[in-house]
Amino acid sequence: MNKYYNGEVLSGFKDALPIAIGYIPIALAFGIISKANQISLWDCFLFSLFVFAGASQFMAVNLIAATVPAFQIILTTAVMNLRHFLMSASLADIIKSPRKKLIPLVAFGITDETFSVLATKNKELSFFYTLTVNTTAYFSWVLGSVAGYLLGSVLPEAIQSSMQIALYAMFIAILVPSMKKSKEVIFLALLSGGIHAFLNISHLIPEDWNLILSITLAALIGLMILPKEEGGVNP
């Protein structure tokens, strides 16, 4: 029994390492930008501790600095993070349901990055594995934010810059092996990325909606075009 838990925790930690590597430079930058915009260390800490959503935290600090009303900042956050609804829905089915009380614990840790790691394992995930992936990512995010605030640019600039490629490299490394196995994955990913690029360039709709609309549209078009047989994207 104990051995089982250790194994799940260890493999969760290993799978979350690329996320932690990718989060650290961004979290440091969040701490630094918080300080630069006269946000207290305590609030910077609470942002990362309670919100745990990188893009909206940066947005919030920028809007606070521009004295945008709180209501509008919260509304923008709501729109930006609506996409997690799709991600949690996609995961709800593959995480072995723990006791009901523990579900919020898992749900809290769903980010673009944890989702990308979890959803592409193509197997049912144990509660402990999932929680370890999320918690590892979470700790690197919270600790990184505080470290950035307190220590400033601890990493030499060239290292800090080059680490910004890390999360993209992780997304690529998760996606490419699936693309190798399935033409449908190639179709969905390129379609979704293409729609996203188009929306970014065309400014057709308010920017906050671009990501969720791209994902939804691509999956819907996939429903209409791709063949129905079972396991098409999960060979």
Add this chain to the structure above:
Amino acid sequence: MKSYFFIILGMAVVTFIPRLLPFIFISKKEIHPTLKRFLNYIPYATLGALILPGVFNAIPNQPKAVWAGIVTAVFLSWWKGNIILSVLASVGISFLMIQYF
């Protein structure tokens, strides 16, 4: 310094709700096959939209480092299929490009 506790609290609530609700409402037994297929497509659609077009501006003003990083990640993940190796090598190559080219 001003406290932004209420903004943080509001943001926490609106971020947590969409993360939580599907876990409560989606039960394994009663998923319609079409919905199931849609949900199976979400991870790959998400990855596509997370990578494109953002990756091209991953490191501002360093297009050479970015391209070197992308090529490294694609090549290594195709060839080795190892995520952590791809990430570390991609960061390493980008670093070398920034430092020396």
